Amino acid sequence: MKKEEEKSYVGLYIILSFILAVTNVWALWNEIVGKRPWKEYQARYYDLEYDNAKKKYDDAVLAFEQQDEQDLYKAVEQKLDKAKNEFEKPKIQLKYKKILDELRALDKNELAPLTFESIVTRNKMMEAEYQYGKHKYLHGTRNREESKRNILELDDKSKKLAEKIKLVEEKRVELQSGLDRFKGAITKYTKELESHSSNMLNYKETMVKLESRRPQLQVYQVHLEELNEVDRCMSCHVGIDKKESVSEEQPYALHPRKDVYLDNHPPERFGCALCHEGQARATTSPKKAHGEVEYWLEPMHKGKVAQSSCVKCHDRGEELVGGEEIWKAIKLVEELGCYGCHPIEGFDKDKNSMIGPDLVEISSKVNPAWLVSWLQGPKSFRSSTRMPDFKLNEDDAIAITSYLWQNSEGFEPGELEEFDEETVEEGAFIFESIGCLACHSDVEEDGKIHGPNLARIGEKMNYEYLVSWLLEPKNHQPRTKMPDLRLDEEDAKYVAAFLTSLKSGYLEVLSSEEFLTDEKTAGRGKDLVNRYGCFGCHKIQGMEEKTKIGVELSEIGSKHIHLFDFGLLEKELLHGVGLESSHENIGEARRAWLRAKLTDPRQFDEGRYKRPEDKLRMPDFNLTKDEIETLLVLLTGMREGDLPESYIAKLEGEKRSLVEGKRVIDKFNCMGCHQFSIDTLHLKDGVVAKGMVKLEDEENLYFQLWEDNEGLGRKAGETMQIANEDIKSMSRSEGGDIGEFIIDYHVEVEGRVAEEAKVFTPPVLYGEGKKVQGPWLFDFLEEPVALRPWLDVRMPTFKMTEDEATVLARYFAALEKEEYPYEYIAETKEKYLEEKEKEKPGYLTMAEHLFKSKNVNCASCHVRGDITPEGEPADWAPDLSKARDRLKPDWIVNWLLDPQLIQPGTKMPKFFREGVFQDIFPGTPDEQAVALKDLLMNLPDEMLKQQADESESEEEE
């Protein structure tokens, strides 16, 4: 054993030092490189950016070096040389110099002294004004008079000077343009030459800049102060909000639809994780940053799923650009009525609506055999129904039918009636012409789903109930959307007869109807109704107070993954989305469960023992894969936690009016009858044209402009031929779907041309806000009256709430940026007419003469209160006594000036052209139209009553 002081630790020391050194190096490397993958991404991005610029430059050089281009360039160069030589010629130079000298002389000898003098004068004036103010307080009037005179003199002088300067400057401009003319060719060719090489030079500049001034590699961090969040995503995704894309690959790519997403949500205020979630502060690995690590509660939302975040800030009622997926999902939830069973915050707000029909009169409404069959599979009777499949067997269906029968009130349906062909035909005629086709269809599924498909309705409904229902739907179903068409009893019977005739031989007759009154069967039915929660969507006698049976979904997107019962399917479902355990990616795992639930709601029971009452109950909605993915976006977005107030995009003002209005329009399917917008054509040369396509053939379309178009150099009303190849895209008008049926009828049966038949379609509501007065519209919506005697199709009485009518009236006003509800109408005030009479004595009488003149003769077609025109009522035009309260004065004037511009095809002709009716009402067409408008806003009583109208009766005799 060596003595301590003789021992050598050098070896150990060296080893330890070595380890320390290695550790240090490793630590350093790890800190600088290993934990900073973003450095590599950033460097690569800048390389890509440079490559991109270089490629563009190379392309430009290549293009420039093309023979054609070179020839062009050389030719211009030669022209430039020639122009320069021309300019250098002594003769030209002499002339040029002469003008130049003149110009300089003008500047020096005339303009400069004048300008100087003008400045001096202005200064003097300022001084004088100052003196005047001083005198006012200090000295007597004499001084003030004097200085006032002084000011006036100076003012006069400066005006004269200004005039002189103007003259000199005009002269100068003339000389200058003379000079320019000499150099014109040179300037022109120089510019042209530049235009050939400018692309190349610009790219070169960009390229050089990128190379020499490459940014330092650094962490890009956004601090969201209000949320106390740090967002470092852009350290790797450097190019996400750049102007130009340099790569499609992540993390170098540009944000898709950047103009929508990033321009509206600048990253410096919103960061990335506000929409995309993930672990935005992490910088050590992409997986960590994306939150795709165990137990991270909010893994990143990729692709469409990011739209789930829209509803964090945006109102669910608003259709968002860029939020297409979540909007579809919201509509789908409303359509399916998910909130019938599942409480969901923000849905089920409209108390004036229902998901499924009330069943309190079911026994008088339907055929019991139909109900038994329906309950066993609603979609096999009507594939478009929203009623889901509860997978009931026949016993269950019979039990439920029995319970519902014994808990409903009604009348004994009479014997099944058969109707003769003529009655059915008459019913079909009314059905087709009055407007039913806007919502319903009498042929098998044709995509129309606003109202139930009626192709087999005869197998379902009782005739008596139908008659009574048609007469007053709300009497039977107070919350139905079905409006009252104001049918008289005779018409209702015809329509009901037609509907009862719509059968397909689908039903089997029941072997016995005893179960309908059997109490025991009904008891079993009651248990089933309770179990499946039928009362969530339907009103059932005695079950009005029951609560929804489904799980609340308001925060399903935050629900803990442990609470989802995967049953025996966990492995299978997780593997399906590439996960080993649900913790790896909680978001994906949650969506995998929801996807499975929506695909086959009861599959989690598979292979497990469960007591019958514990088994899953959710019905099958028969959703497509796309629909399910869409719903998942919304479900992912239904999360706990609120953002600060300042982030919330409140729905206010005009936008709110439009959103709320659109909701009511959809609810009552206004667009089933009315056209709300017009076609928009985007042409390849950038011109945008608004109007309607009138005709399309192989090469062209014929487009009628509804607005003046500067780009096309055409006026509103004109029809023009546009070649299909010039059209980039077109967005079609919305609404008016029933029109084609009506046109078809008038063409086929009456032999009219299609354009003419359009007159019989419901009025177009494009621009309605400019046309009618708000209060009138409100009243009309509450209680419609027939305005257009020639229409068979009828505006129904929707019995909408006052709130709904207000929302609609406000919508039309907001669309046209009109005032609502208060708008001052001057025309009806006494003072207005007094002034008109003062300007033009006998004003209103002259207007009346115009109105009655045989060449205008409004009364020839228009009803006026009591007075009706000759001919058949179907040929009359609207009642003019209603104009005062209904129409906006400005609209009347525009209408009178050219009706075809407002409503192409209208039977109302244009009357007022330059120079006509001067003997009756001298003035321009505009003045004549204004006068008629003033008369219409103030129609005297005697013009609305038959006996007082002498001139007309005279003419008749």
Place this chain on the structure above:
Amino acid sequence: MKKFAGRYNIICFLAIAMLSLVLFFGNSRNILAAYEGGAVSNGGTITGTVKIAGDAPEAKTLKVDKDQATCGHDDIPSEALIVSGDSAIKNAVVSITKISKGKKFEGGTTTIDQKGCVFIPHVSMVPPGSTIELLNSDDIMHNLHSWSMKNTAFNEGVTGHGKLPKTFEFPETIKITCDVHKWMTSWLIVQENPYYAITGADGKFKLEGVPAGTYTVQAWQESLGKTTQEVTVSAGGEAKADFELEEKSKKKRKRKRK
């Protein structure tokens, strides 16, 4: 004298400018290019008769229920379908549908009048680009409403004894009505080429100066629609083409008595 010359120059300039404008727009929209007229030597002829298939329907009348002082108190015979004893149809239009070259296009209707609340003539024809005077010879207001698709549609009131000139750019069959008097109907055919004929009461037609070749010939009548057949014409020869138009079976849906 100098002044006059100056004005003359301006007129010349304007005329040339207008002409080039018309040519420019015309060419840009391929209308003038559609048919080229010139001399046809030794052209052939197509003749024939247009008849209705089956029994001749009863003649209809139109009820005059307005402005009887001017329009008369009696019903007016309908011109929608006029069939003579031997099934010949009046006012059918026979034409060659596609022909790019042929005789010069001249003539056409110059005026359509409204007289006694009837359009005269009932069927008329103009070349594309022509202007036609729409007259009102009555003492009351008529309105002229064109239900056109390709040409800009119009609907204007025309004062008693007034007139309204209108230009028609594109080939098209246009229905013109007066909406004040719903029985008033007229048809204006803006015809692409000069090979057309409007049948008289005997249903006969004749297309002359047709260059030799095979053509699709169409017969159209406002109530019966149209039918076509291929016709081959030899140089200087006469080809025969008779047409039979069938009454369309109408959809059965009646209007409820009110």
